[in-house]
Amino acid sequence: MKLNSLFSRIALTLAIALLPAASFACRCIDPGPTAPAYKKAAAVMVGKVISVRKNADSTVTASLQVSQGWKRDVSALLDVSTVATTCAFPFEEGKEYVLYVRDLPVSGGYSTARCMGNVAIEDAAQALAWLKRNGAAKQVIAKP
């Protein structure tokens, strides 16, 4: 089979599938609106990145100053890791984000990645409005 006919097959195969219109950041599907990202996350928070460190296994951990939380009580000072792949979330020191995190299965703590719905605070008006309306707000616990 020649590739031009293969190309037609691509069209046929994928014609029935719909891609979300939102742009993607990794070879992954951005969850788009806030609701699916919220549903998939273990916790949601607004956090400012105090520092970023690279770990021995090439994962990156950001230390965050958390100001708001949903779904779970969260510590005011919290570490969130990201994967050591091309799907890593690019934390920037000093930047504030709405972050959707999942539990780290072995070591405990939280991790995040691209395509989990994370958004910089300056672009988060819609997400914050949704969270205010529909999210289960939880406490931000100051560490002693």
Added chain:
Amino acid sequence: MIQINIADHVSPHTGWVFVPERWRDQLRWARTNAFRITREIPSANRYFKTLPNGRTLTDLLNDSTIWINHDPTSSDWGATSIPHPTEMSIDSLSFRWGRWSVLATLVHELAHVNGAPGGNDKSAEEAVLHCGMGRQSEKTSGRNDPRTPYNPGIGG
């Protein structure tokens, strides 16, 4: 030839394992058709040569040190390891969409193996276009055509 982890390889990338048996045929089809692309679409090798490591797609496909793994925790299409750049994972979303999606992910990840940056850089996904799996109009307009595997919005 690039290797599919069928439980004969321990990936140095933590958490990446063998490709489940039910998906291996799709992956073998994708690998075979990636070779076909190198023979039938000259722009594929030409484009890969322009990536930072300067290797052709043919050269990468013939490299038996490159391993295709699976990340059972991922709901994405795929990824390439940063500390171990010859290790990639092709994940559940690709397989659920079917073999063309697996082929597009394989090409995208091979572009990373060849040095294409992650993050918001688009050069890895552009390899999918140069391998005949997209339309130039998608790149020009920035609008995805859901009938092709290429998506101009994909970075990373």
